[in-house]
Amino acid sequence: MVNHSRTSSEPSPTTSMPAVPAAKGGGGGVARTLAQHHQAVVGFLFGFFLILLLYTTVSGQLGSEDATVRAVTTQSTPAVHTDQRDRTASPTSPTTTTATSIPSNATTQGNNLERGNEQNNVEGKKPAGEDRKDNIVDGTGKNNQTGEELGKIIGRSDQPAVNDASDKMEEELIRQDIDKGSTKNETSAKLGAPRKPICDQTDPRYDICEISGDARTMGNKRTVLYVPPVGEVGAGEEWNIRDQSRKYLEYINNVTVRSLNVSQMAPECTSRHGVPAVVFAMNGLTSNPWHDFSDVLIPLFITTRAFEGEVQFLVSDLQPWFLEKYRLILRNLSRYDIVDFNQDGGVRCYPHVIVGLRSHRDLGIDPARAPRNYTMLDFRLYIREVYSLPPPAVDIPFKEATKAAAASGAGGGMATDQRRPRLMLINRGRTRKFVNFPEIAAAVQAAGFEVLPIEPHRDLSIQEFSRTVDSCDVLMGAHGAGLTNFFFLRTNAVMLQVVPWGHMEHPSMAFYGGPAREMRLRDVEYSITAEESTLYDKYGKDHPVISDPASIHKQGWQLGMRYYWLEQDIKLNVTRLAPTLQQVLQMLKG
Structure with missing residues (x-):
């Protein structure tokens, strides 16, 4: 019997006979259809696999680029706002400050100012040799450097290179972040809380x-x-x-x-x-x-x-x-x-x-x-430095002269006046002046001082006068502006202040005595009696100006100013003054 069940075009498993073509419309068409379907499935799976692989690769690359951009933004922002000449010096640093003393709320607009015009700015000229270009933000707020230069600055040389498209994308992102960086980092904080009042x-x-x-x-x-x-x-x-x-x-x-x-x-x-x-x-x-x-x-x-x-x-x-x-x-x-x-x-x-x-x-x-916790001592030493006076280590002139004499072995043969302390006696020109000035000068000399009488005026050259004051060991005068020359005295020199009548001890101490002590000068005060004031002769001992100064001050500062600052002159009792002069002499010798 003939078997008719094998109608497929497949060869027999036991023979190598070629397949017999199927009759038109028979089972061969179904087989061909199945084969084509199989190929389509395989192609789809292969394509899906390729798409998945490509997606994974691209996603990883984009993630790396995003991290790189964030790193670039984080590292590059300080460089944009930094000018080497504008870094803040430490509180004790002697270096100069340009923008250094500017508080942290300075804006990008402040950094855009031309730092090259720090010299001769009135004429608008740049200083000689000032030809370097600083890495600062330009007028549009964008950094002048390219993306490649930024990459070198932030140390990306060890990272894999990316294609041109990625470079351009990264550079643009960096530029955009720089454009917004100042506003984002500084202004956002200000929006949350108002700035400190100007x-x-x-x-x-x-x-x-x-x-x-x-x-x-x-x-x-x-x-x-x-x-x-x-x-x-x-x-x-x-x-x-x-x-x-x-x-x-x-x-x-x-x-x-x-x-x-x-x-x-x-x-x-x-x-x-x-x-x-x-x-x-x-x-x-x-x-x-x-x-x-x-x-x-x-x-x-x-x-x-x-x-x-x-x-x-x-x-x-x-x-x-x-x-x-x-x-x-x-x-x-x-x-x-x-x-x-x-x-x-x-x-x-x-x-x-x-x-x-x-x-x-x-x-x-x-x-x-x-x-920097400046003091009045700092100010006095600063003034002395400005006028090129001897440094703080140099002692008062009297002691320096004594040391020099001892070192030269000429102590016994030196003239007496050369080893006397020098006292500058200041006389005021109008109010609170010494009416017996020559008598006072003679008393000072008799007490053992070399006396230097002075009547300062407004046109006096400070540069020259400062050296004269520096040569003195004592500055003596009535309470008033002439004593302001104590800035030119050396450390441990003496200011002898004559305090006028009328409860003037407090302003005398506040305006001169206290500052003198803060500047490491020695303050001595001589308060006159009523009889040493010309107000005594003018108004008499029973007038409140003499008998009750407190009642005058209670009526307002204008009345006290009138009598005790403006009308009063001084006639010192040189006998009463003598012990005070001896006190000063002993202080200098001690």
């Missing part, structure tokens, strides 16, 4: 305004502007302050300090400066040496000494005589040209502006409130 008017002595960031001055309008970054809280405020250390002194004109808001257009800069500026007044009670130092020079020292000369002064109500008299001090505190603020018609742009002067007390410094 002006502080809480101190009973002075008002002070301090701007960090984009500060612009318009001197002939007596105005200082703060241009805040977009989104900063607290914009649109305005203050009017007197820019000196005595806020209630009517002779000082106001300066307006204004923080612009988003709707106000900032004036264009006519000059840019890389150092801070201080706006302050020179008028008021100046022309009296005590007020010159107490109201301007000591507050200016407190406010600006930490800048180490890297600060510019914009002076309102400028006094030419003040500039000439104290030019060495002013030039040492600032290396830059002084600007007549009232006459300045330009718009000066600074990274940091202070308006006003800090002051702690009359002719005094509170170390706890002063930068």
